[in-house]
Each structure stands twice: as C-alpha cells, then as structure tokens.
Amino acid sequence: MTSAAKQPPFIPFESFEIGQIQNFGAYEVTKEEIIEFASKYDAQFFHLDEEAAKQSLFGGLCASGWHTCSMTMAMLVENMDKTGRGLGSPGLDELRWLKPVFPGDILSVQMEVMDLLPSKSRPTIGFVVNKVTVNNQKDEPVMSFVSKGIFPRSQS
C-alpha cells in the first residue's frame, strides 16, 4: 500500500509560472485494454467489436473517451511521482475528444500553465490552470482539456 508519507512532496503553488510547458508519457494503447475498459464502463460496439466498429463514425475499434482520460491521468500521476504532487482537482473545462484512439497508438502529454489563481477564500491554497493536450505517435492531438489543480501556498 502507498502511504501518504511515501508520496512525493507537494509542489508549492509559487513554483509554477504561466507559460511553463512539460512534455511526458508514452502510454501504449492495446486492443485488450480498450475492450476490458469498455466492457466495464462504456459497452458501445465501437469500443468492443473490431468488425462492427468499421461501420461506426470512428472507422474502427477505438478507446472509450473516458479510457483516454484515464490513461492520461496515469501519465499525469507518473509525472507527479517525479516532480511532486497536488492536493486534488475541482474539475476541468473544454474536454475535447479530437480524434479516435486506436490499438497500437502511443499517447503522450503536453501540459502548459495557462493561469495561476490564488484562492480568495482559503489563503493556504492556489489553483493552477493547465491546458492538457494528449498526442498520438504521429503528433496528432487526440484529446485536450483545461484542468484546474489545487496546490499548497508557501506560508510567508
């Protein structure tokens, strides 16, 4: 079990800068994982059945959009294990599934700091607004969203 003590340290809110960009991740998408995820959470034929999926808008078996979100989160957490962690997230905006994610695709993340918002009601925290773009191995964006992360403010 992971304990709180064994987690990487928090990143202080003050360490972020607008315009800062990080690139990370190399998540290989498999047919087996697409079908396993969809069987549990998104049992639509274009996520389950290779033959039938050819008749869909997507042209072939592709990952559930929520699966792409989840694979992206796995890359975000792997990055946090290296750079430091946040306190959580209240949500996100402008989530767009731009292209289908197919078996064999290798996904990576580009994250750019768009805004820094100290909390008005809670002086101990601040919100970091990031544009998150997920690309496939051809550098085509397959998904993007604008996320908010909560980070602790340095006590001065």
Add this chain to the structure above:
Amino acid sequence: MTSAAKQPPFIPFESFEIGQIQNFGAYEVTKEEIIEFASKYDAQFFHLDEEAAKQSLFGGLCASGWHTCSMTMAMLVENMDKTGRGLGSPGLDELRWLKPVFPGDILSVQMEVMDLLPSKSRPTIGFVVNKVTVNNQKDEPVMSFVSKGIFPRSQS
C-alpha cells in the same frame, strides 16, 4: 461480442426536447473497485490507502474523479440500451467534482436537455446538449458536466 446489428436503434435528433429530464441508474461504489481503478489509472494515496486518505482534503478513501466519470458512463450506456443510442460525443464542458465519492455510495444520474444544435456543416446529424448531474444516495450532487451527444437527423 456485441455487434452493431444487436445494438439498440439510434434515437433521432428530432425526438429530443429542451427541458426533457431523465433519471436513471443505481451504481454501488465498492472499496475494491475504487482501489482497482486507482491502481491502474490514478495511483494517488487518497484513492488507494484507507488510513492515509484520512489525512487528505477528502477525509477518507474516495474514488478517482475519472472513475466517477467512468461509472457514470456505465449508467449512461445502460440507459441507452433501453432508450436508444447516439453516434458518439465530441466532448464536454464544465466538469465539476463536487463532493468525494466514498465506498458504499450509490450513484444515480439526472440528465436534462439544455440545447439542440443541428450541425451546420453536416445536415445528417445534430448535437444534443445535456446537463448531467450525478447524485449519491443522500441526493447530494457529487459530479456534474455539460455533455454534447451526436444524433442522426431524420431524413425529410
């Protein structure tokens, strides 16, 4: 395997009305599933370790926000199996994780049609804009978002 032919029929775009509300679902959240999902996709201590999670912002072990999205999608698909299906979704807006989702919670969905947007470039489809609210067994909203679904237009 599910085939396209065995899927429920499509719902035509014209059958939706602004203000239409549907309530459905009863997804029981288990500790085992929270930990299983988080182990794969969101390995932060507040989704993995009951004891350590007590020290987090959430006050206890709780589901990954992406897991809550995925459980919600399972309820949406179950409802589509009864009422009819769409062609997919280009994305969503204003996703908010409003309250932690704990083991033992029973989630349900309320979906309200907010807007109907015939596609300007593709006369065969239209977009249905829904406000999706996920409640727990105490009728507290735990998550909400505004989704866009793609539906076929009746050919006239």
